[in-house]
Amino acid sequence: MQKYFHSVRLDEDKCKGCTNCVKRCPTEAIRVREGRALIIEERCIDCGECIKICPNRAKLATTDGLEQLQNFHYTIALPAPSLYAQFEPNTSPEQILGALLNIGFDDIFEVALGAEAVSLALRDYLSRDHPRPMISSACPAVLRLMQVRFPGLLQHIVPIETPMEISAGLAREKARQQHGFSDNQIGVFFITPCPAKVTAIKQPFGEKSYVDGAISMSVIYGELLHSLDSPSTKQLPLLSGARGVGWGKAGGENHAIRCHSHLAVDGIHSIINVLEEIERGGLSDIDYLEAQACTGGCIGGPLAPQNLFVARVRMDNLVKKLSLQPDRPKSLSTDPEFLRLNKPILPRPALKLDQDINRAIEMLEEVEKITEDLPGLDCGSCGSPNCRALAEDIVRGYADTSFCIFKLRQRLQILAREIVDLSHKQPPAMGREREKELKEGDA
Ligand code: SF4
Numbered sequence: 173m174q175k176y177f178h179s180v181r182l183d184e185d186k187c188k189g190c191t192n193c194v195k196r197c198p199t200e201a202i203r204v205r206e207g208r209a210l211i212i213e214e215r216c217i218d219c220g221e222c223i224k225i226c227p228n229r230a231k232l233a234t235t236d237g238l239e240q241l242q243n244f245h246y247t248i249a250l251p252a253p254s255l256y257a258q259f260e261p262n263t264s265p266e267q268i269l270g271a272l273l274n275i276g277f278d279d280i281f282e283v284a285l286g287a288e289a290v291s292l293a294l295r296d297y298l299s300r301d302h303p304r305p306m307i308s309s310a311c312p313a314v315l316r317l318m319q320v321r322f323p324g325l326l327q328h329i330v331p332i333e334t335p336m337e338i339s340a341g342l343a344r345e346k347a348r349q350q351h352g353f354s355d356n357q358i359g360v361f362f363i364t365p366c367p368a369k370v371t372a373i374k375q376p377f378g379e380k381s382y383v384d385g386a387i388s389m390s391v392i393y394g395e396l397l398h399s400l401d402s403p404s405t406k407q408l409p410l411l412s413g414a415r416g417v418g419w420g421k422a423g424g425e426n427h428a429i430r431c432h433s434h435l436a437v438d439g440i441h442s443i444i445n446v447l448e449e450i451e452r453g454g455l456s457d458i459d460y461l462e463a464q465a466c467t468g469g470c471i472g473g474p475l476a477p478q479n480l481f482v483a484r485v486r487m488d489n490l491v492k493k494l495s496l497q498p499d500r501p502k503s504l505s506t507d508p509e510f511l512r513l514n515k516p517i518l519p520r521p522a523l524k525l526d527q528d529i530n531r532a533i534e535m536l537e538e539v540e541k542i543t544e545d546l547p548g549l550d551c552g553s554c555g556s557p558n559c560r561a562l563a564e565d566i567v568r569g570y571a572d573t574s575f576c577i578f579k580l581r582q583r584l585q586i587l588a589r590e591i592v593d594l595s596h597k598q599p600p601a602m603g604r605e606r607e608k609e610l611k612e613g614d615a
């Protein structure tokens with residue numbers, strides 16, 4: 173089986189095997205075995221739902237640290253638009269950009285600028301004839317979900333790179349032209365609200381990633397707050413407008429494209445419902461589906477430090493303010509070829525029971541039979557998310573029927589009855605003794 177990089181991982185010492193994450197995972201990628209969670213790596217889409225739900229903080233995201241900046245001559249920060257909504261309302265994006273410089277970056281390139289370029293490209297792409305609805309390529313957790321659970325819908329994804337990649341490519345080009353640095357002297361770091369972006373950098377959908385690392389928003393947050401208080405922190409001009417910054421929250425993409433019939437869905441479980449509907453042939457009247465795995469969009473990402481509802485109000489106010497500002501610089505126009513995703517997104521057959529179709533059918537029949545025999549309570553006590561998943565695990569050889577506490581109790585009851593029956597049986601040699609006992613009893 174192919175090895176995948178995953179940002180999401182487990183801290184075994186903190187895990188208590190509570191099964192909260194097992195029930196929440198959208199791809200049934202978690203099991204609890206021997207009192208600890210276990211992530212089935214080919215199923216995991218790095219959505220971070222398990223990070224959000226874990227009461228013991230045992231699920232973590234692997235990200236890069238600020239010390240990695242030392243590996244490059246010239247470093248560039250790529251702030252995700254959602255970063256601006258993490259701070260107090262009186263903290264402007266200009267101050268946040270200045271604070272990023274103050275903590276060690278040599279330059280900044282706003283991802284919101286890349287988002288503006290992508291919005292223009294999307295508008296153009298949607299005016300042409302493609303299968304409807306076209307689906308946004310911006311959220312890597314949604315793309316991985318489709319690879320694993322909805323491979324038949326991959327052709328609906330718009331083959332346009334993400335704002336993060338476009339911004340990284342443009343930032344590199346600028347550093348090369350302005351300062352003459354070679355490619356490996358430049359370090360580009362995305363300030364990320366989610367582990368899915370980390371995975372998208374280490375294991376890109378296109379041929380390569382222009383990004384060298386991802387620094388967690390929640391890790392860098394304290395440093396930025398400290399820097400905002402420092403008198404040495406300057407303000408940098410914000411070059412992007414409401415259209416680009418708005419990408420940080422659900423509905424922002426559609427607002428930036430502004431034409432065509434569109435639908436914005438956020439939250440991974442709602443997205444699954446909508447994708448199922450598209451699989452059944454529905455929603456062909458919709459031109460564009462903006463789908464973000466996190467509720468609220470990237471402002472609700474697992475690594476965003478601020479409460480989602482607070483961040484949403486701040487983002488709304490900022491977008492309103494920016495849209496009222498006249499004379500904002502024009503969006504970047506870029507070569508359409510540079511914006512294209514240069515590799516098709518292929519399925520990841522993680523949920524197949526077997527590569528051999530005949531064997532897979534046999535296994536499926538076995539799964540159905542075992543599922544019918546299980547109690548159907550989906551309690552999760554067996555460490556699998558539901559009875560059907562346990563049946564699959566049994567057929568795959570990863571579990572046993574006795575993992576189900578109801579089946580175990582049933583077996584114990586049968587065993588107990590057998591023991592009682594056996595206790596009344598006597599070896600033939602002792603038959604007369606028994607007769608004598610009975611007679612004495614009668615007398
Ligand atoms: S990151 Fe998402 S897909 Fe991966 S184990 Fe956690 S909840 Fe499941």
Ligand code: SF4
Binds near residue numbers: 367369464471
């Ligand atoms: S919605 Fe944004 S933060 Fe959440 S997984 Fe997708 S890209 Fe990451």
